[in-house]
Amino acid sequence: MFDIALPPSLILIIGAVLLPLLPQLWHRGWALLLPTVTMAVIWQIPADVEQFMHFAGFDILPMTLHPFTRIFATAFALAAFLGALFGAGRMNNKELAACLFYAGCAIGVTFAGDFITLFIHWELMAIASTVIILHGGTEHARTAAFRYALMHFFGGALLLASITAHFEATGSILLIPFSVEWSDWLLVADPGLERIAAWAILIAIGINLAAPPFSSWLSDAYPAASPFGSVFLSAFTTKTAVFALLTLFAGKNLLIYIGLFMVFYGIIYAMLENNIRRILSFSIINQVGFMVVGIGIGTDLALYGVAAHAFCHIMYKGLLFMSAGSVVYMTGKHTCLEVGGLYRTMRITCACGIVGALAISAFPLTSGFISKSMIASAAGDEQLFFVWVALLAASAGVFLHAGIKFPWFVFFHRDSGLRPQDPPTSMKLAMIFTAIICILPGIFPQIIYAMLPPLETALDYQPYTPAHITSQLQLLLFGGLAFFLFIRYSSLLERKPTLSLTFDWLYRHNLKWLFLMLVKAGFGLVGGLKAWGLYFFRRLRATIYHYHGPRAILARNWEIGHTVLYAAGLLGLFLIVYYYSG
Amino acid sequence: MPTKSTVKKPAMAAPPATKLYKPGQPKRVPPIPAAKQAGLIRKGWIFLWLMLAASLILEHFAHPHVPFEGYGFFGIYALFGLIACVAIVLFSKLLGLILMRPADYYQNVAKERSDV
Numbered sequence: 001m002f003d004i005a006l007p008p009s010l011i012l013i014i015g016a017v018l019l020p021l022l023p024q025l026w027h028r029g030w031a032l033l034l035p036t037v038t039m040a041v042i043w044q045i046p047a048d049v050e051q052f053m054h055f056a057g058f059d060i061l062p063m064t065l066h067p068f069t070r071i072f073a074t075a076f077a078l079a080a081f082l083g084a085l086f087g088a089g090r091m092n093n094k095e096l097a098a099c100l101f102y103a104g105c106a107i108g109v110t111f112a113g114d115f116i117t118l119f120i121h122w123e124l125m126a127i128a129s130t131v132i133i134l135h136g137g138t139e140h141a142r143t144a145a146f147r148y149a150l151m152h153f154f155g156g157a158l159l160l161a162s163i164t165a166h167f168e169a170t171g172s173i174l175l176i177p178f179s180v181e182w183s184d185w186l187l188v189a190d191p192g193l194e195r196i197a198a199w200a201i202l203i204a205i206g207i208n209l210a211a212p213p214f215s216s217w218l219s220d221a222y223p224a225a226s227p228f229g230s231v232f233l234s235a236f237t238t239k240t241a242v243f244a245l246l247t248l249f250a251g252k253n254l255l256i257y258i259g260l261f262m263v264f265y266g267i268i269y270a271m272l273e274n275n276i277r278r279i280l281s282f283s284i285i286n287q288v289g290f291m292v293v294g295i296g297i298g299t300d301l302a303l304y305g306v307a308a309h310a311f312c313h314i315m316y317k318g319l320l321f322m323s324a325g326s327v328v329y330m331t332g333k334h335t336c337l338e339v340g341g342l343y344r345t346m347r348i349t350c351a352c353g354i355v356g357a358l359a360i361s362a363f364p365l366t367s368g369f370i371s372k373s374m375i376a377s378a379a380g381d382e383q384l385f386f387v388w389v390a391l392l393a394a395s396a397g398v399f400l401h402a403g404i405k406f407p408w409f410v411f412f413h414r415d416s417g418l419r420p421q422d423p424p425t426s427m428k429l430a431m432i433f434t435a436i437i438c439i440l441p442g443i444f445p446q447i448i449y450a451m452l453p454p455l456e457t458a459l460d461y462q463p464y465t466p467a468h469i470t471s472q473l474q475l476l477l478f479g480g481l482a483f484f485l486f487i488r489y490s491s492l493l494e495r496k497p498t499l500s501l502t503f504d505w506l507y508r509h510n511l512k513w514l515f516l517m518l519v520k521a522g523f524g525l526v527g528g529l530k531a532w533g534l535y536f537f538r539r540l541r542a543t544i545y546h547y548h549g550p551r552a553i554l555a556r557n558w559e560i561g562h563t564v565l566y567a568a569g570l571l572g573l574f575l576i577v578y579y580y581s582g
Numbered sequence: 583m584p585t586k587s588t589v590k591k592p593a594m595a596a597p598p599a600t601k602l603y604k605p606g607q608p609k610r611v612p613p614i615p616a617a618k619q620a621g622l623i624r625k626g627w628i629f630l631w632l633m634l635a636a637s638l639i640l641e642h643f644a645h646p647h648v649p650f651e652g653y654g655f656f657g658i659y660a661l662f663g664l665i666a667c668v669a670i671v672l673f674s675k676l677l678g679l680i681l682m683r684p685a686d687y688y689q690n691v692a693k694e695r696s697d698v
Contacts, residue, residue, distance in 0.1 A: 267670060269674075271678075274685075380649030388650070393662070393670070396670075397670045400670060466644030467645060470644045470645075471659040474641070474657070474659040475663040476663065477634050478637075478659075478661070478664040478667075479667040482667035484627075486671055492675050498682040499683055499684075499685050501687075
């Protein structure tokens with residue numbers, strides 16, 4: 001019937017808008033149906049699809065298959081399905097609609113063939129996610145949503161400006177890799193518009209990527225959302241940014257260093273953190289850092305590893321957020337300090353949380369094992385010694401903060417006296433499904449590798465070699481030994497009710513103070529001006545009164561005789577002048 | 583005399599908080615006695631040491647591959663994992679001395695600063 005097929009993202013976007021109009025009873029079914037249909041459509045699209053649409057004088061491509069579109073879009077649709085299974089029926093209409101809309105926009109980004117489509121979906125995502133954070137319902141959620149919105153709208157404005165500059169410089173809005181070479185990246189030599197645009201686009205993507213110094217919005221906003229909203233939030237924004245980076249900036253060496261910074265930033269802050277979901281938020285930054293390093297390395301193995309890792313990461317991070325969300329939902333407690341010993345009554349939540357924790361630590365037989373090691377292997381193949389060592393240390397660090405710290409303090413450690421049950425059936429089902437998706441690719445890696453685009457020469461990569469299993473087990477188990485030795489013999493890892501300052505200190509503390517000072521100064525200035533103005537007008541009025549007031553000299557009643565005398569004098573003067581001049 | 587309301591309207595109105603699930607009765611599970619707890623902990627440690635030993639024994643059958651020359655000695659990954667984790671913990675706690683603040687830090691800052 002239709003000549004043009006619609007982009008799959010529209011199914012979720014339009015469906016989400018229609019959701020509040022449907023009867024309440026249909027919401028859960030509708031929320032599960034939309035991602036399923038989207039997933040089916042994603043796999044129906046032929047590989048050579050090319051579709052132009054006219055928009056504002058441009059030919060835009062809303063449906064393009066980049067090499068990694070399919071694996072990212074599949075992961076997003078799957079995350080939307082599992083998130084809906086977990087939360088639909090417990091979120092209110094607006095939050096559920098915002099979640100599905102958000103997922104649709106994320107899928108839209110993966111199909112964008114041009115910068116305009118990318119930008120539109122990018123901005124809609126920022127709006128939808130702000131709505132989700134706002135539904136956390138607390139005062140902190142309100143302020144965090146405001147900070148989140150400010151950060152992302154700034155990023156959106158920067159993206160739009162840089163797209164305009166890019167179009168001005170190159171005359172093209174197509175989403176193709178930047179051809180600027182590393183040596184050209186130094187702006188000082190020749191700050192051409194094309195290079196400035198490339199840098200600005202990198203910064204705009206970096207904001208969504210939670211790259212330093214824009215990383216604080218993530219750990220600020222995600223834990224503030226509702227337990228269901230944060231499952232959705234954990235999946236989309238950073239991973240669409242990874243997708244954009246993978247499409248535009250693959251192989252730029254600078255990214256290796258940015259990525260390594262993010263990896264260790266995430267680990268160190270997660271080690272200091274006490275809030276359950278904030279530990280996991282820092283761990284998102286850490287995992288995205290791994291992907292950014294892979295994009296920076298830029299070989300086929302690294303890029304394929306990044307795509308595979310993004311897929312696995314979306315799944316196990318969703319699972320960890322579901323597990324943490326269940327604890328928050330059932331106990332109402334948000335910090336490690338308040339919970340502990342929950343394994344006895346929340347058995348399924350605990351088991352699923354442990355599966356997620358093992359997957360994020362890349363234990364053998366989990367999905368993380370087959371994907372994360374591809375990035376490290378790529379660093380080894382390229383003989384990047386320090387990168388390889390740092391990634392190895394980071395792998396052990398991930399096990400430390402997300403693999404042990406999260407489940408240990410939440411489900412074991414000391415008995416907190418809380419006896420919550422496992423969450424309701426739909427939430428348990430969602431967790432079990434996600435746990436299965438975290439384990440299956442670990443046993444059958446072909447599932448993930450089949451979603452990656454075919455290469456001319458097959459990748460020579462085998463995750464399951466005895467050597468790899470041994471080395472990974474040694475690395476992780478001895479890392480675990482360090483953790484438990486610290487727990488037993490020192491109080492260094494003891495939980496404390498603290499927060500750690502991060503980049504947002506600059507604007508939450510100082511900018512706010514500066515702003516308040518400016519406001520005060522402004523009011524002072526206005527007050528001063530007002531006082532001076534009043535003084536001036538009082539003086540003016542007094543002066544006028546002095547001369548023109550009822551008894552003033554210029555307002556006096558002059559007698560008629562004086563006037564006649566003056567007039568006669570003037571006439572006499574006139575006569576004299578007239579006689580002598582004539 | 584009627585005065586102006588001093589309640590500030592928030593810029594964005596927050597919707598009500600998600601209602602928490604209220605289970606009818608919390609599960610009645612008594613705390614584990616101290617003696618049993620100690621036994622569990624000892625079993626956990628024994629399990630951990632056994633796993634560590636197993637991972638080292640495994641190395642005799644499959645020698646781990648290091649892509650750089652000169653680092654392929656016995657137990658390299660085990661040593662590296664232990665050292666890396668100790669270093670990460672110590673380094674993060676050191677940074678924590680500078681970075682850690684009380685949990686209500688930003689609320690207090692807001693209060694202090696509002697009457698500059």
